[in-house]
Amino acid sequence: YGWHTALVKDGTDLEAIDTAIETAKVSGKPSLIEVKTVIGYGSPNKQGTNAVHGAPLGAEEAAATRKALAWDYAPFEIPEEVYEDYRVNVAERGKAAYDAWEKLVEEYKQAYPDLADEVSAIIAGKDPVEIKPEDFPVKETGLSQATRNSSQDALNAAAKVLPTFLGGSADLAHSNMTYIKEDGLQDDAHRLNRNIQFGVREFAMGTILNGMALHGGLRVYGGTFFVFSDYVKAAVRLSALQGLPVTYVFTHDSIAVGEDGPTHEPIEHLAGLRAIPNLNVLRPADARETQAAWYLALKSQTTPTALVLTRQNLTVEARTDFDKVAxxxxxxxxxxxxxxxxxxxxxxxxxxxxxxxxxxxxxxxxxxxxxxxxxxxxxxxxxxxxxxxxxxxxxxxxxxxxxxxxxxxxxxxxxxxxxxxxxxxxxxxxxxxxxxxxxxxxxxxxxxxxxx
Incomplete structure (x- = not known):
């Protein structure tokens, strides 16, 4: 998959670790460095056992460990040379990098003032353009449309307004209706395209979305069948715990998927997601409510959203109300x-x-x-x-x-x-x-x- 990988067989070999890191920096690829370690290393009687996983060493074993490691300092005492090494090799290096970055930013502001303002707003977590209810297409009473299709209309309308809006699906884009039509697939040659191929990896998709949201400046979403929300749920929980406005698109939401049978028919999933604190679960009744659900998701700043959508057509009711969904x-x-x-x-x-x-x-x-x-x-x-x-x-x-x-x-x-x-x-x-x-x-x- 184009990754650079390295193996360090001894987690106490600092030179080997340093070499692996330096090599990774110049590889031109994302890197995975595997480091083999011994849990509780240095503890004469407990290293390599579960005894050091969930409990303190205790005073006697801590003293034995200090002796085994030739550490002649009292508990919580940090030698002056450690402080000095940190100041020179970490703090000062970090300040130099920060100063260089600040200089680059200032030069960019001078050369491209309008773009600089937009970038600053994006990094601060502000949408460069405000999404409005009127940005979504009108859905007339009596229209018969599956809410997954209504969702596709809504997300494509949002994509025309928000340049920082992007996402994809766990290998189900044409079933979840999560494809941004005006863009192609994102790859090495097309980095600005906004359709991401996550592959058949629901949990990985969720963690990637969380990482993108943590970076800031992006409105991100990912889709899969609702019954597969089980596979991504740990990432959904972390979205909620961290206050990340990720949008999860869950389609094929009930026994109405019919012939697919019980393996693909969600039952307990709505209750399970509703139990997660700081997660807005929205199951819209028709196209109009689906647009409103997307609008709420895109206005959220600290709460993720789960959109639960149908495969079968639903009729737009006379009194469903965009504003009242809020x-x-x-x-x-x-x-x-x-x-x-x-x-x-x-x-x-x-x-x-x-x-x-x-x-x-x-x-x-x-x-x-x-x-x-x-x-x-x-x-x-x-x-x-x-x-x-x-x-x-x-x-x-x-x-x-x-x-x-x-x-x-x-x-x-x-x-x-x-x-x-x-x-x-x-x-x-x-x-x-x-x-x-x-x-x-x-x-x-x-x-x-x-x-x-």
Whole structure:
């Protein structure tokens, strides 16, 4: 893969380590230096054992180690010559490099003032151009489009505005719809292209994205199937822990993938990601909500985003609202004569909830439908807004989501119901699987009718 590699067989051989580093510097390639070491080296009785991995040596063994290493200094005493060596070989060298860099930057500012301002803003973590809602294409009511396709439209619109926006997929770009159409693939000969081939390496993709975000100045994203979020999850967690605004694009989000079967049908994945602190999980209901989800992701400064998207087409509802997605949940349908029942849903199930509400209305029921693109964002709203959307007095509540059920009981309570999936999926045509698992208007109507 074009790497320079080196092996140092003895981790105490400083000359060998130095030689490996100096050789790497002039190789012209990225370098991996493997250094063989002995854990706890110098400890007469514990080196090479797990005893030095998770516990201190103890006073007696520490004294024996100092003796074995001929270290004649008291604990925490640092010899003056060590300080002096650090000052000369590290501090002064670092200052010289810093001064040279500052001189180069100043010369650049003088020669290219406008570009210098842009570079300074990018390095400071500011987008060189502000993305706006109107930068995204209009999605009319009634449009039928898979949210993975809506996502592709949104990210390509963003790519036209933000020159620092780039990303790719773990070998699934044409399934995840993560390709920036106006650019080619990034490689040695085309370094400015913004489509990255991460390969079949979900975790590596996540760590690369984290590294790019840590550098600063870049808006980065990566995609894979939602069921494979398990493979990248450790990197997602570190995005959240470090406050990095990485965007993860997860497609094929439910049992609606049908014939692919249970190995490719996410069940517990939504609940697992929602449990990660400082991660915004957004499962949009249609093209309009998908654009809003991307907008929120691109405006985030310290929180990563997981976009959970469908393979199947979804219809743009009349009242889905770009701006209200920023609240995490909002009303998308309500019967004319008020409501005494609330249906909550995310993603593809919002279409089902609205269709059910219309059927219940015909039967004389009074229903409100709440789209919940993000439980994380909704939970962060103030009490007044939560009461506005989910009045405490209305206890007849049903949540609908093609995933594990535990995310929803905090909203429906013990007197409500959750139509979800707490077992693995099945292989069959998507419509058949959804029918078997109860995601039909008839079944939702039945559940509502059985509530008091």
């Amino acid at each position: 609240k995490g949940a909002y009303v998308v349908y309500e019967t004319a004569n008020g409501f005494d029942t609330i249906l909550l849903a995310s993603g593809s199930e919002v279409n089902l909830a609205v269709a059910t509400a219309k059927e219940l209305e015909v039967q004389g029921e009074k229903v409100r439908v709440v789209s919940v693109p993000s439980t994380d964002i909704f939970d962060a709203q103030d009490a007044a807004y939560k009461e506005e959307i989910l009045p405490n007095a209305v206890r007849r509540r049903v949540a609908i989501e093609m995933a594990a059920t535990q995310s929803w009981y905090k909203y429906v309570g013990l007197d409500g119901a959750v139509i979800g999936i707490d077992k693995f999926g099945a292989s069959a045509p998507a419509a058949k699987v959804m029918e078997e698992y109860g995601f039909t208007v008839a079944h939702v109507v039945e559940v509502v009718k059985n509530l008091k």
